Amino acid sequence: xxxxxxxxxxxxxxxxxxxxxxxxxxxxxxxxxxxxxxxxxxxxxxxxxxxxxxxxxxxxxxxxxxxxxxxxxxxxxxxxxxxxxxxxxxxxxxxxxxxxxxxxxxxxxxxxxxxxxxxxxxxxxxxxxxxxxxxxxxxxxxxxxxxxxxxxxxxxxxxxxxxxxxxxxxxxxxxxxxxxxxxxxxxxxxxxxxxxxxxxxxxxxxxxxxxxxxxxxxxxxxxxxxxxxxxxxxxxxxxxxxxxxxxxxxxxxxxxxxxxxxx
Amino acid sequence: xxxxxxxxxxxxxxxxxxxxxxxxxxxxxxxxxxxxxxxxxxxxxxxxxxxxxxxxxxxxxxxxxxxxxxxxxxxxxxxxxxxxxxxxxxxxxxxxxxxxxxxxxxxxxxxxxxxxxxxxxxxxxxxxxxxxxxxxxxxxxxxxxxxxxxxxxxxxxxxxxxxxxxxxxxxxxxxxxxxxxxxxxxxxxxxxxxxxxxxxxxxxxxxxxxxxxxxxxxxxxxxxxxxxxxxxxxxxxxxxxxxxxxxxxxxxxxxxxxxxx
Numbered sequence: 001x002x003x004x005x006x007x008x009x010x011x012x013x014x015x016x017x018x019x020x021x022x023x024x025x026x027x028x029x030x031x032x033x034x035x036x037x038x039x040x041x042x043x044x045x046x047x048x049x050x051x052x053x054x055x056x057x058x059x060x061x062x063x064x065x066x067x068x069x070x071x072x073x074x075x076x077x078x079x080x081x082x083x084x085x086x087x088x089x090x091x092x093x094x095x096x097x098x099x100x101x102x103x104x105x106x107x108x109x110x111x112x113x114x115x116x117x118x119x120x121x122x123x124x125x126x127x128x129x130x131x132x133x134x135x136x137x138x139x140x141x142x143x144x145x146x147x148x149x150x151x152x153x154x155x156x157x158x159x160x161x162x163x164x165x166x167x168x169x170x171x172x173x174x175x176x177x178x179x180x181x182x183x184x185x186x187x188x189x190x191x192x193x194x195x196x197x198x199x200x201x202x203x204x205x206x207x208x209x210x211x212x213x214x215x216x217x218x219x220x221x222x223x224x225x226x227x228x229x230x231x232x233x234x235x236x237x238x239x240x241x242x243x244x245x246x247x248x249x250x251x252x253x254x255x256x257x258x259x260x261x262x263x
Numbered sequence: 264x265x266x267x268x269x270x271x272x273x274x275x276x277x278x279x280x281x282x283x284x285x286x287x288x289x290x291x292x293x294x295x296x297x298x299x300x301x302x303x304x305x306x307x308x309x310x311x312x313x314x315x316x317x318x319x320x321x322x323x324x325x326x327x328x329x330x331x332x333x334x335x336x337x338x339x340x341x342x343x344x345x346x347x348x349x350x351x352x353x354x355x356x357x358x359x360x361x362x363x364x365x366x367x368x369x370x371x372x373x374x375x376x377x378x379x380x381x382x383x384x385x386x387x388x389x390x391x392x393x394x395x396x397x398x399x400x401x402x403x404x405x406x407x408x409x410x411x412x413x414x415x416x417x418x419x420x421x422x423x424x425x426x427x428x429x430x431x432x433x434x435x436x437x438x439x440x441x442x443x444x445x446x447x448x449x450x451x452x453x454x455x456x457x458x459x460x461x462x463x464x465x466x467x468x469x470x471x472x473x474x475x476x477x478x479x480x481x482x483x484x485x486x487x488x489x490x491x492x493x494x495x496x497x498x499x500x501x502x503x504x505x506x507x508x509x510x511x512x513x514x515x516x517x518x519x520x521x522x523x524x
Binding site: 055057075076077079080081083085088089091092093094102103105106107134136137154 | 413415416418419421422423424425433434437438440514515517518521
């Protein structure tokens with residue numbers, strides 16, 4: 001049984017003038033335990049809407065989401081969504097340690113060794129020494145690390161991430177990608193990752209779903225069989241990496257009507 | 264503003280105060296007819312000293328302080344919990360909105376006769392009136408505070424599987440705390456006004472009663488001593504509050520100094 005199964009999920013919004021907008025159309029995806037899966041698609045294609053539905057934060061208009069075979073109805077337990085606006089999702093009144101402890105409190109696991117666990121996670125995301133700082137004292141990349149540590153403290157079965165590295169600079173982004181891969185492997189997590197960056201998706205994932213523009217549907221599924229552990233330079237220089245990139249790029253740009261033959 | 268008390272002493276301001284007090288002392292000494300209305304400051308301070316020796320006024324101070332704290336803390340508990348619910352649940356707010364908008368601008372002293380009617384005269388009545396008056400600023404600010412919380416924070420609570428109750432407690436309450444503290448600061452002097460006024464109306468001890476009673480007994484010097492005591496009480500309570508606020512809101516000041524994260 002797959003860990004996460006999305007069956008023909010559609011979501012439409014009522015507009016101010018009363019008309020309906022379709023954000024996603026009959027999307028079906030599947031994530032198995034321990035997988036790193038990405039959703040790639042053009043900006044504004046309804047990826048965030050899809051994640052919100054999967055997380056159970058908004059109800060789908062049609063179709064369903066199953067976690068370990070159980071239909072999601074309301075905020076899904078055993079699942080944490082890291083928001084695109086990670087900086088706005090951190091608790092400004094709590095320290096870094098307090099924010100990470102929140103993940104344990106939410107799981108009702110605030111025991112005597114909770115603080116030790118939280119400190120361990122803070123070390124894992126590379127924020128040792130910043131335990132007593134508040135989120136607003138940190139850079140964007142560091143804030144994202146806090147958000148990741150807080151989510152991992154909850155020990156979710158699946159971690160959903162909505163363009164988490166979209167608003168940090170390029171170098172920080174590469175660092176964060178490697179931190180995430182290391183954590184994913186060390187902790188044996190399952191991650192569903194949304195991005196519009198094709199190379200990021202290939203670099204991170206086992207499997208990529210390519211989404212069309214709005215109303216989005218799954219156009220294609222790609223198995224990324226590049227060897228692990230991956231390396232920012234070596235993996236990206238691999239000929240197969242280039243092949244995946246061209247393939248995905250063609251899919252997306254054909255769809256959006258741009259000239260795919262440029263590459 | 265919050266730091267005013269931490270900064271250097273405001274010497275020109277203190278000098279102005281000293282000059283006025285000197286003027287008071289000198290003018291009342293020169294004109295005996297004025298002395299009934301304005302006893303010399305030195306005489307008032309002597310009365311204050313005598314009153315403390317006689318212990319009676321200490322009881323009045325404690326009565327007023329006790330009633331104030333009782334009413335203020337009760338209203339804080341009531342208004343913060345109601346405000347959080349009203350700020351979070353839109354429909355509940357709609358039910359109460361008209362009532363709140365009608366009662367809030369009403370001068371709270373108008374409720375004193377009603378309180379007497381229901382509770383008679385005594386501590387319970389004074390406390391009830393204080394609770395009523397202090398509630399509004401705290402309630403309104405708490406509602407505003409909860410409304411201004413970023414929706415992403417609430418969604419964060421939801422994705423971590425928190426119940427609504429826990430979201431209110433762990434996210435809405437701390438998130439709204441800067442607004443709540445503003446409400447509490449506004450209510451502080453209001454509470455003291457209502458305690459003193461009620462005491463003047465119903466008697467039964469307390470500084471308000473004492474001030475009016477001394478005036479009626481033509482002991483103006485004691486009356487002024489009483490006024491100085493309420494003023495001091497208000498000043499000290501405000502000081503205490505500011506210390507508490509600056510400790511509790513370190514994160515908020517820091518965040519604002521950094522600009523939006």
